[in-house]
Amino acid sequence: MFCPLITYYNRVLGLSPVMDFQQQESKELHEELREKMKKRKFPLKDKRLSGFKPMDAHLMYSERLNVLGRPDLLLKSEGEVIPVDFKFMRSRRGKAWPDHRAQIGLYALLIEDVYDTVVRRGFIYYALEERAVEVKVTPPLRRWVLSILREIREMDESQEPPKTWRNPESCSGGCGYRHVCV
Template sequence: MASFEVDDEAEYISGTDIKNWVYCPLIVYYRKVMVLDLKLGSQQEEGKRKHEDLQRKIMRRVGIALRKRLPEVKEKVMNQEIILQKERLRGLIDIVLITNNGEIIPVEIKMMRSNRGKPWPDHIYQLAYYAILLERKTGKLVKRGYIYYAEEEELIEIIITNHEKTRVKRIIRDIRRMLKDERPPKIRINPRKCTGGCGYKWVCDKLGHNIA
């Protein structure tokens, strides 16, 4: 849910870039190489406005859900920004929990529904990316995180293993390569994803990438 504005955004990789790459790498190319504007449909714009209005209410609900599920939490940090200058990585984590025994747990809030009770893959890897940032920052192993799907008030635990972290590291390398070459990533487009929610359907339509 959290977002940030930076001057040198193109140089830095963010959690949103990781999420977008897993959803469709062309989004990251349009955003960071072509620097094109997002164009959301009227439905998505309306949804965005509604979500902004609901934000405070949702934060209260997340707090209740987290207290129920994780009574061992002693500290909760909202909108935790992490910047790793050397690696040019950054992230704005909705909530970071610290438990009584020092475990660190990232929480990501999504203003949408889950995939029928399961997390969406792009959200899992965004969370794994935050786990990596937190590990670099604190030197502690991050083994799990949570995604809160606000539309259905569903809090889902995600076990973050080396498998997810390795894939995130590969994605970071692939994004860096794309930024250097300034060439669109070679992908097989999944037309089911091309409904316009990505904000770049207008470009794909123009360039003939979109087959939906």
């Protein structure tokens, strides 16, 4: 979602991102905070989630989608499973950012395959605002996520670099692939 070329470099060419010191430090801080948040079981205090209990969010794999993933938190009540992801940033004026919506949509498809259930919604917890934003798993969201997966599969098959809306010549990077991107 940030840039399709990242997926190409990583997945098709098998290149690992190169982080500068600042990026590495912020990644480690992010991981540390994520672990803390998981232990505090946020956002269970949220009234919209009363009655939900955390489940063990292990790594899940769907053969149908050929996708591997693990949300930060999985919540369960009678008849409903909800994925939750933590972001150490602000929401988009009270709403989830598009890439975060896609992430919830993908988790929903994955959970449905693995747990044989229906996922109707997920949450993104924006830690800087202490705000849990609900993302409804609608048919358009499902279709959008499936179309992204299809594009990735096509890229795998063709081995061709995808089109990007960024200009690689002037892009400032921040993705770990600035050194190979021309």
